[in-house]
Amino acid sequence: MQKKRVVFNYPSHLVDQPVISKLVKDYDLTVNILRARITPKEEGRLVLEMEGKRAALEAGLNYMKEIGVDVQSLAQDVKWYEDRCTHCTACISVCHPQALDVNRKTMEVSFNRDKCIACELCIPVCPYQAMEILF
Amino acid sequence: MAKTIEEINEKIRRGKAVVLTAEEIIDYAAEKGVKKTAQDVDVVTTGTFGPMCSSGAYFNVGHSKPRIKLGGGKTYLNDVPVYTGLAAVDFFLGATAMPEDDPRNKIYPGKFSYGGAHIIEELVAGKDVRLTATAYGTDCYPRKSLETYISLKDMNEAVLFNMRNAYQNYNVAVNLSDRMIYTYMGVIQPKLGNANYCNAGQLSPLLNDPYYKTIGIGTRIFLGGGVGYVVGSGTQHNPDVKRTEKGVPKMTSGTLAVKGDLKMMSSKWLKGTSYTGYGVTLTVGIGVPIPILNEEILQYTMIRDEEIWAQVIDYSDAYPQFIPGSLGEVNYKQLKSGKITVQDREVPTAGLSSYLKAGEIARILKEWIETGKFFLTQPVELLPSVDSGIAFKSLKERPIKKRH
Numbered sequence: 001m002q003k004k005r006v007v008f009n010y011p012s013h014l015v016d017q018p019v020i021s022k023l024v025k026d027y028d029l030t031v032n033i034l035r036a037r038i039t040p041k042e043e044g045r046l047v048l049e050m051e052g053k054r055a056a057l058e059a060g061l062n063y064m065k066e067i068g069v070d071v072q073s074l075a076q077d078v079k080w081y082e083d084r085c086t087h088c089t090a091c092i093s094v095c096h097p098q099a100l101d102v103n104r105k106t107m108e109v110s111f112n113r114d115k116c117i118a119c120e121l122c123i124p125v126c127p128y129q130a131m132e133i134l135f
Numbered sequence: 136m137a138k139t140i141e142e143i144n145e146k147i148r149r150g151k152a153v154v155l156t157a158e159e160i161i162d163y164a165a166e167k168g169v170k171k172t173a174q175d176v177d178v179v180t181t182g183t184f185g186p187m188c189s190s191g192a193y194f195n196v197g198h199s200k201p202r203i204k205l206g207g208g209k210t211y212l213n214d215v216p217v218y219t220g221l222a223a224v225d226f227f228l229g230a231t232a233m234p235e236d237d238p239r240n241k242i243y244p245g246k247f248s249y250g251g252a253h254i255i256e257e258l259v260a261g262k263d264v265r266l267t268a269t270a271y272g273t274d275c276y277p278r279k280s281l282e283t284y285i286s287l288k289d290m291n292e293a294v295l296f297n298m299r300n301a302y303q304n305y306n307v308a309v310n311l312s313d314r315m316i317y318t319y320m321g322v323i324q325p326k327l328g329n330a331n332y333c334n335a336g337q338l339s340p341l342l343n344d345p346y347y348k349t350i351g352i353g354t355r356i357f358l359g360g361g362v363g364y365v366v367g368s369g370t371q372h373n374p375d376v377k378r379t380e381k382g383v384p385k386m387t388s389g390t391l392a393v394k395g396d397l398k399m400m401s402s403k404w405l406k407g408t409s410y411t412g413y414g415v416t417l418t419v420g421i422g423v424p425i426p427i428l429n430e431e432i433l434q435y436t437m438i439r440d441e442e443i444w445a446q447v448i449d450y451s452d453a454y455p456q457f458i459p460g461s462l463g464e465v466n467y468k469q470l471k472s473g474k475i476t477v478q479d480r481e482v483p484t485a486g487l488s489s490y491l492k493a494g495e496i497a498r499i500l501k502e503w504i505e506t507g508k509f510f511l512t513q514p515v516e517l518l519p520s521v522d523s524g525i526a527f528k529s530l531k532e533r534p535i536k537k538r539h
Contacts, residue, residue, distance in 0.1 A: 086406060086418060087491040090321050093329040093483035104473060107490035124411040125322045
């Protein structure tokens, strides 16, 4: 079994189609929608976690691409500007998935993309504008 | 045996000075004992890197041809207003100043993404900023408007001048209300959702010299990546507060006023800072060397996080309404562990002052002293201490009589 966090960008004509249920039914994937913004007749954007057999994951993602959904890995959309981060730790208590974490010995902050769910709670909390999430 | 500043400087000159950071001295002294350590170690370096609002810089931008008198008119750097109530081409830029068209908190919570502190950071990084001004014109200063790019190297003087920095200890902020609050202590979650603190603890300058027995007017320091000086106690300097047996204040207490040549500083150690819903501020890097003149001064520098206590204050009501009282005391070891207990509840903590960067500053200052680049100074006067009679005043409002 494999896990993948992705961002789907839907063109307007797919917004009213039940594409996610296809992933579940036809490709046997477990999907967990983390964030969604769907505007009828415009476009949609979805952040989700997909879990399944490696081959099924690939096939599912291929299906999405074939029908015209732009697929990106989540990591591309979340940026931690390390040069702006002062390691003050202000973000630590709001980051529940612990993507932003601190080594308690050195008090050094680190960012683990794989754990980020793009909830954006860190954005208003960071005084140095070190976090950027494009959504 | 007691040492003098001159003796320590002589050792620095010969490359023989023994320098440890305020973190390193703790284990060193525990192992070697106070007597031997006081003989062996010459200097302990401290550091802090946190938001300090009462910061700013003054500039002399040189005279234009024809001349202009900025005073009495309006002057801006990148649309941020500066204070011109001075001679013709001198002005002061405050860290918290912001463009006049910034929406502030009209769209709550405001972002405050750009202000005076960001301009200081950009200037120090060598960038050009837009200087725009209008003036009323005089016989000797006829010009009425000015628009030009300017950078730090174009100016005659550029001086960082901070009237209150390096607070000796600070509050721990919590929120007892049921809505999110946006403060100078950061975003604080409702119902004791988190606790924010802002001090470098055992590395912090004034916590390593709690009675100001070595720090005073003229103390040479690390300031913003360059060299600066303590010019006196900062505003709100309040030495006579509740202290531990070792003399460490258990609440906000002493402060420093500092200055230094901005042209020698680095944007790594002066950072424009935006507190959502609150405003703009400048994060300043300061490192103060403590000369180990005798055993007493050494013992002050041996202070550990677990021996430094701070007050937990409710920022939803007690702080804004100026209601005295504390929800309890916690120490910096607990704060740095990631959780404290307030009203029998476990509360996650977050810092605003970077302990990692404070340590880096202490190590840089240590290296400067070890390599003979930085010498200690004898202050011309120490900071006022607990016996100074200073009492912290609140504003007593007196109604203004209306004249008809």
